[in-house]
Amino acid sequence: MPKLSFFLGCIMPNRYPGIEIATKKTLEKLGVELVELPGASCCPAPGVFRSFDKATWLSIAARNVVLSEELGYDLLTVCNGCFGSLVDANNILKEDEAEREATNKILKQIGHEFKGTIRVRHIIEFLHSEVGADKIKEAVVKPVDLKVAVHYGCHLIKPSKERHLGSVENPRFFDELVEAVGAESIEYEDKLACCGAGGGARTAVLDTALQMAEAKVQHAIAAGADCFVDACPFCHLQLDVGQTEIAKKFGREYNLPVLHYSQLLGLSMGYTPEEMGIDMNYITNDEFMKKIGGDK
Amino acid sequence: MDTIKTAELDHDFIKEISEEPGAEKITLCFNCTGCTAGCPMADLEAQYNIRKILRMASLGMKDEVLNNPYLWYCTTCYKCQERCPQGVQNVDALLKIRTIAVKNGIMLPKHRAVAKLVIEYGHAVPINDDAKEKRKKLGLEEMPYTVQRFPESLDEVHKLVEITKFGELTTE
Structure with a gap:
C-alpha cells in the first residue's frame, strides 16, 4: 500500500x-x-513569499519537505500553491548545491537537514499516475451525473520545467479522473485560464483578480456546467468566496458551485455532500445540492 | 514619452536580477510581444505589461521598474514563460525583481500584513472559530496537526524567520 x-x-x-x-x-x-505530518507550516505561498525574500521562502519550504523526509515518506498535497512551493523548493535544493548548502546552514540552527530523499506529489497527478483512472472507476458505487467545468489551475502544470506533466496548453489527465467517476468534463472558453488569485494579486488588487474569476464563472455557465471541479483550495476560495465578493461589489450573482476533486470523488464513492463538506462552501445553490443528493 | 537618458540607467540592475538562475535571459527578448498578447492580466489592465517591465529592467531603468505599481499585478500563471520563443523565464525574473523592490523598502501594506501572519502564526491563513466549528462537524480534530498546534514547531518557524531577518525586511 x-x-x-x-x-x-x-x-x-x-x-x-x-x-x-x-x-x-x-x-x-x-x-x-x-x-x-505534525508541525508543518504554510508552504509558504509561492507567489507572495518568493516575491518577498527567496531565502525565507526556500528555508520555510525546505523545513516542510524535511519534516516528511524525517518520516521517510513522499509528501502529498492537494493544493496547487503548496505544490508550486514544495516541488520547486525540493528541485532547487536537490539540484543547486550552493542553495542547498546555504539553506542547510539555516536549517541546522533549528535542528534539521535537507537530504533530498523524497518526492513531492499532488493528489491529481498522483492519482492519475500511481492509482490510475481504471482503479478509480472500480471504486465508484454511485456515478456522478454532472457536467463539470474542470479547473486545472496554473501551478499544477506550470512551470513545466519543474513539473513534467505533459502539455500545458491542452492537458487531459485531470479530465480523465473526472470522467472516471461518471461525470462529463465539458469544454469551455479559456478553460486553462488562471483563477486570478495567485502571485499575491488577490491581496494586492482584489477587484481585478475578481474580474478574472468572474470571466471563468461566466464561461463555465455559458457552456452549461453544473459546477467547477478544482485541484487547489486557493483557486477554490477564489472561485467560491470570489462569487460572494463579485455579488457584493459588482452586483452580479452566479452561485456556480465549486468542488475540489476529492469531494467529487467522495460523492462517487457514496459519501453524502454533507460528509464531504460541500454544503460548507460560501455560495449556496439549493438546486445543485438537491441534484447531488444533499439534505437541503 | 520621455527620452531615456543612458546616464540615468543602472547597469548593475541586470547583474542583480541575474542572481536568479535563468533570469538573465530577459536580455534575449526580441520584443515579439507573445507574453503580453496571452497575458490574462493584460486583458483586464492594459497598463500591466510584463514585456515592458522586463525590457525596462534589462535596460537598467531600476527606479521606474521597482516603483511601477503594476509590478504586483502578475498572478504568476506562467503562461508567458511557457510560450516565450526565446526561453525567457519571465515570471522567475519578475519574482526576482519583486524581491529587489522589497529589499529597497517597496512593498504593499497588504502584503506586509500577509508576511506578518506567517511570521506570527506560521500560516498565511490561520485557523478561526468558524473553521474549528466546521472541522468538528465533519469529525475532524478542531485543531489541525500543523504548526499552530505545536509550540515547539512554531518556535522553529520563529527562529527561521529571525535568521533570515524576514521580519525586519517586511516591517515598515
Missing part, C-alpha cells in the same frame, strides 16, 4: 476542512495510506 505524508497547508484545514476529510476518506478507499 503506498504511504505518503499529508501536508495540510493553510486554506484547506483553516477554511475548507471538507477537502481534508474528503481526501482522507477517498484515498483510504483507494488503498493509499496517509500519515500525519
Whole structure:
C-alpha cells in the first residue's frame, strides 16, 4: 500500500476542512495510506513569499519537505500553491548545491537537514499516475451525473520545467479522473485560464483578480456546467468566496458551485455532500445540492 | 514619452536580477510581444505589461521598474514563460525583481500584513472559530496537526524567520 505524508497547508484545514476529510476518506478507499505530518507550516505561498525574500521562502519550504523526509515518506498535497512551493523548493535544493548548502546552514540552527530523499506529489497527478483512472472507476458505487467545468489551475502544470506533466496548453489527465467517476468534463472558453488569485494579486488588487474569476464563472455557465471541479483550495476560495465578493461589489450573482476533486470523488464513492463538506462552501445553490443528493 | 537618458540607467540592475538562475535571459527578448498578447492580466489592465517591465529592467531603468505599481499585478500563471520563443523565464525574473523592490523598502501594506501572519502564526491563513466549528462537524480534530498546534514547531518557524531577518525586511 503506498504511504505518503499529508501536508495540510493553510486554506484547506483553516477554511475548507471538507477537502481534508474528503481526501482522507477517498484515498483510504483507494488503498493509499496517509500519515500525519505534525508541525508543518504554510508552504509558504509561492507567489507572495518568493516575491518577498527567496531565502525565507526556500528555508520555510525546505523545513516542510524535511519534516516528511524525517518520516521517510513522499509528501502529498492537494493544493496547487503548496505544490508550486514544495516541488520547486525540493528541485532547487536537490539540484543547486550552493542553495542547498546555504539553506542547510539555516536549517541546522533549528535542528534539521535537507537530504533530498523524497518526492513531492499532488493528489491529481498522483492519482492519475500511481492509482490510475481504471482503479478509480472500480471504486465508484454511485456515478456522478454532472457536467463539470474542470479547473486545472496554473501551478499544477506550470512551470513545466519543474513539473513534467505533459502539455500545458491542452492537458487531459485531470479530465480523465473526472470522467472516471461518471461525470462529463465539458469544454469551455479559456478553460486553462488562471483563477486570478495567485502571485499575491488577490491581496494586492482584489477587484481585478475578481474580474478574472468572474470571466471563468461566466464561461463555465455559458457552456452549461453544473459546477467547477478544482485541484487547489486557493483557486477554490477564489472561485467560491470570489462569487460572494463579485455579488457584493459588482452586483452580479452566479452561485456556480465549486468542488475540489476529492469531494467529487467522495460523492462517487457514496459519501453524502454533507460528509464531504460541500454544503460548507460560501455560495449556496439549493438546486445543485438537491441534484447531488444533499439534505437541503 | 520621455527620452531615456543612458546616464540615468543602472547597469548593475541586470547583474542583480541575474542572481536568479535563468533570469538573465530577459536580455534575449526580441520584443515579439507573445507574453503580453496571452497575458490574462493584460486583458483586464492594459497598463500591466510584463514585456515592458522586463525590457525596462534589462535596460537598467531600476527606479521606474521597482516603483511601477503594476509590478504586483502578475498572478504568476506562467503562461508567458511557457510560450516565450526565446526561453525567457519571465515570471522567475519578475519574482526576482519583486524581491529587489522589497529589499529597497517597496512593498504593499497588504502584503506586509500577509508576511506578518506567517511570521506570527506560521500560516498565511490561520485557523478561526468558524473553521474549528466546521472541522468538528465533519469529525475532524478542531485543531489541525500543523504548526499552530505545536509550540515547539512554531518556535522553529520563529527562529527561521529571525535568521533570515524576514521580519525586519517586511516591517515598515
